[in-house]
Amino acid sequence: MSISHLFEDFGGISAPEPEPVAVQEEGNEDDMLESFEQGYKAGWDDAISAKSEEHASVSAALAGRLNDLSFTYHEAREAILADLAPTVEKAIMTVLPELARQAVGALAVEQLHKIVRENSETPVVLSTAPDCYQPVIDVMPEDKQLPVEVVRDESLAEGQVRFEFAQRERLIDLSEVLEAVAGAMTAFTHETRKEAQNG
Numbered sequence: 001m002s003i004s005h006l007f008e009d010f011g012g013i014s015a016p017e018p019e020p021v022a023v024q025e026e027g028n029e030d031d032m033l034e035s036f037e038q039g040y041k042a043g044w045d046d047a048i049s050a051k052s053e054e055h056a057s058v059s060a061a062l063a064g065r066l067n068d069l070s071f072t073y074h075e076a077r078e079a080i081l082a083d084l085a086p087t088v089e090k091a092i093m094t095v096l097p098e099l100a101r102q103a104v105g106a107l108a109v110e111q112l113h114k115i116v117r118e119n120s121e122t123p124v125v126l127s128t129a130p131d132c133y134q135p136v137i138d139v140m141p142e143d144k145q146l147p148v149e150v151v152r153d154e155s156l157a158e159g160q161v162r163f164e165f166a167q168r169e170r171l172i173d174l175s176e177v178l179e180a181v182a183g184a185m186t187a188f189t190h191e192t193r194k195e196a197q198n199g
Contacts, residue, residue, distance in 0.1 A: 111172060115165055125164040127153035132161055 115124055126148055128136050133152045140150065156162060159174035 111161075111163060111170065115163055115170070122166045123147040123149070126150045127156060127162040127164065129156040129158050129160045130154060131158050132156075136161065 115122075124147060126136065128150065130152050133150070136150055140148070153162065157173075157175055159178065161172045163170040163172075
């Protein structure tokens with residue numbers, strides 16, 4: 001059984017006739033060509049403008065990323081230095097006095113040789129701080145021809161050695177060197193923190 005009787009039949013209606021296309025005139029073709037050229041130029045201008053905007057957007061995004069990276073680098077550097085500075089400072093201030101105490105003997109002998117070369121027959125009194133006496137004695141040359149007398153001097157501070165010869169004196173003061181190193185370390189950590197805070 002068919003159900004075609006339920007649907008309306010549109011077979012009797014014909015399609016509308018297309019309207020005739022008007023023949024274009026010669027002046028109209030020049031106008032169309034001009035329109036085409038203007039459209040083409042506007043399209044190029046839009047493309048160039050879009051490309052410039054895209055380039056500016058990419059450049060701004062890249063500059064933002066580089067700024068973020070720079071900021072992150074400075075934050076990381078500041079954090080590392082803040083954590084590392086006290087450790088390094090403590091290590092330096094622990095090791096340097098011991099190194100200075102050991103080096104004072106070698107420095108004293110070096111100065112002694114220089115003084116003896118310049119003043120060959122002049123006796124030299126080498127006065128040391130109590131803590132420097134043994135390191136100086138340990139490195140003194142065995143040569144008995146050197147006219148040197150090593151004595152402890154309670155008035156000298158830690159790390160100090162004094163040479164007395166021909167009515168002159170020369171002082172080696174390693175405590176000043178240690179203070180200078182400590183000051184330099186403090187200044188470095190302070191400047192590094194200040195620099196990191198200011199970006």
